[in-house]
Amino acid sequence: MxxxxxxxxxxxxxxxxxxxxxxxxxxPARKRTIVDAQVHLWKANAPDYPWNPGVKPQLPEPFTFExxxxxxxxxxxxxxxxxxxxLNDVNTYAxxxxxxxxKRFAVMGRIPLQDPKSAALLPRWKDQPGMLGVRVTFIGKxxxxxxxxxxxxxxxxxxxxxxxxxxxxxxxxxxxAPIAERHPGLHLIIDHMGVNGIIAKEGRMxxxxxxxxxxxxxxxxxxxxxxxxxxxxxxxxxxxMTEPLRRVFDAYGPQRCYWGTDMTQSFARATWRQRVxxxxxxxxxSESDKDWVMGRAILxxxxxx
Numbered sequence: 001m002x003x004x005x006x007x008x009x010x011x012x013x014x015x016x017x018x019x020x021x022x023x024x025x026x027x028p029a030r031k032r033t034i035v036d037a038q039v040h041l042w043k044a045n046a047p048d049y050p051w052n053p054g055v056k057p058q059l060p061e062p063f064t065f066e067x068x069x070x071x072x073x074x075x076x077x078x079x080x081x082x083x084x085x086x087l088n089d090v091n092t093y094a095x096x097x098x099x100x101x102x103k104r105f106a107v108m109g110r111i112p113l114q115d116p117k118s119a120a121l122l123p124r125w126k127d128q129p130g131m132l133g134v135r136v137t138f139i140g141k142x143x144x145x146x147x148x149x150x151x152x153x154x155x156x157x158x159x160x161x162x163x164x165x166x167x168x169x170x171x172x173x174x175x176x177a178p179i180a181e182r183h184p185g186l187h188l189i190i191d192h193m194g195v196n197g198i199i200a201k202e203g204r205m206x207x208x209x210x211x212x213x214x215x216x217x218x219x220x221x222x223x224x225x226x227x228x229x230x231x232x233x234x235x236x237x238x239x240x241m242t243e244p245l246r247r248v249f250d251a252y253g254p255q256r257c258y259w260g261t262d263m264t265q266s267f268a269r270a271t272w273r274q275r276v277x278x279x280x281x282x283x284x285x286s287e288s289d290k291d292w293v294m295g296r297a298i299l300x301x302x303x304x305x
Contacts (some may be wrong), residue, residue: 034077034276035295035304037260038166038191038226040085041065041105043093051087058085058264065097065105071263072104075272081260081298082107083135083166091131098130106304108135108166113145116153122161132302133164135191138172146175155179159186164302166224170196171204173211180218187220187301192227192262193248200233200240209244216251222301223252225293226260228278229269236270237278246284254285254292258301 043062045051057063065082072080082094082105091109098105107130112118125131136154138146145151146169158165166189167176173194180188194212199205215221225245232238249257261275270278279285279294298304 032291033079033295033299035079035081035259035298036072036077036263036272037081037224037258037298038083038262039063039068039080039260040262040264041068041082041094041097042085042087045087049088049090049093055087057087059267063264065101069101069104071272075276077272077276078295079103079299079304080105081132081302084110085264086110086137091128095128095130102130106130106132106302108133108164108302110135111154113142113154114150119153119157122157122163125161125163132304133166134158135166135168137168139168139170143169143172146172155183155186159183164189166191168192169194171199171208171211173208173215176221177215177218180215180221184218184220187222188218189258189301190215190221190223192231193223193225193244195231195244196227197230197233200231205231205244209247213247213251216256222256222258222297223248224258224260225249225279226258227262227265229266229275230262232269236274237281238270242282245282249284249289249293254289255297255300257293258298259294 040058041063042057043049043064068080082097084091084094084107089110089112091107094105094107094109098107109131111121111134113136125134136151164187168191169175171194173190176188176190190212193209195205195208199208212223225248228238228241229236232241234240259279261272263272280290285293
C-alpha cells in the first residue's frame with residue numbers, strides 16, 4: 001500500500017510537497033489558526049466549585065482563564081479546548097470561560113461516568129453554550145471502569161447523542177478497539193497518544209505507540225498528539241518524541257491528529273511558545289500538515305466555528 005510517506009518520496013509527491021511549501025514561503029503574511037486541543041482551567045475550591053475530597057491540582061495556584069489568556073497571546077495560540085480537570089465533575093467554570101470568550105475557549109466536559117443516570121444528560125449535552133463534547137478518563141483506580149462494566153452505558157448513549165468523546169488511558173489503547181468497532185457512529189479521540197512519562201521510563205513507549213497506531217484502522221478514531229513535554233525523557237525540544245510522533249502522524253494523517261499541550265501537567269518543562277515551535281519545526285510536517293494538526297483538524301472534528 002502506498003503510504004503517505006512513500007507518496008511524498010515519489011516524484012509526484014515531492015512536487016506536491018514542494019509546491020505547498022513554496023506557496024507558504026510566497027505568502028509571509030500567512031498565519032495558521034493555532035488551537036490547543038487540551039488545557040485544564042480551574043479556580044479555587046469554593047461552595048460553587050467544590051473539589052472532591054483529597055484531590056490535588058496540577059499547580060499550586062488555580063489556572064484561571066484570566067491567567068491563560070495572556071499566555072495564549074504571548075505564544076500565538078488562538079483558541080483552547082478547555083478540558084475540566086479531575087478536581088470534580090463540575091463544568092461550570094470552563095463553560096464560563098467559553099461564555100465570556102467564545103472565540104477563545106470551548107469545552108469538552110466531564111460527566112459522572114460511574115452513574116448510569118448521567119445518560120439522561122447526553123441528548124441535550126451540546127445545548128450548553130460552548131460545550132462541544134465529552135472527555136472521560138480511565139486512570140488510577142478508575143482504569144477498572146473499562147473492564148468492570150461501569151462505563152458500558154456510556155458508549156451507546158454518546159453515540160446516539162452524536163457526541164465526540166476524548167478518552168484518556170495510558171498503555172490501554174487496545175481496550176478501545178472493541179468500543180470503536182461496536183459503535184461506528186461514535187467518534188473517539190485518544191488523548192496524549194495513550195502514553196505518558198511513566199511508560200517512557202519503563203521503556204514501553206514503542207509498544208504503547210504501536211497499540212495506539214493500530215486503532216487508526218477505525219475511521220471513527222483520531223488522536224491527540226498532546227502532552228509531549230510530560231511524555232518526553234529529554235528537555236525541550238523533546239527529540240526522543242520525534243519518532244513516536246512520526247509513527248502516529250503516518251498512521252492517522254493530518255486530519256485525524258490534534259496538537260495540544262496539557263500545559264498545567266508539565267508547566268515548568270517548556271513555555272507555551274516553545275510547545276508551538278516544537279511542532280512547527282517537526283521535519284516531517286509540511287506547512288499544510290501543520291495547518292491541520294495545529295488547529296484546522298480539531299476545529300472541524302468538534303464543529304467549532
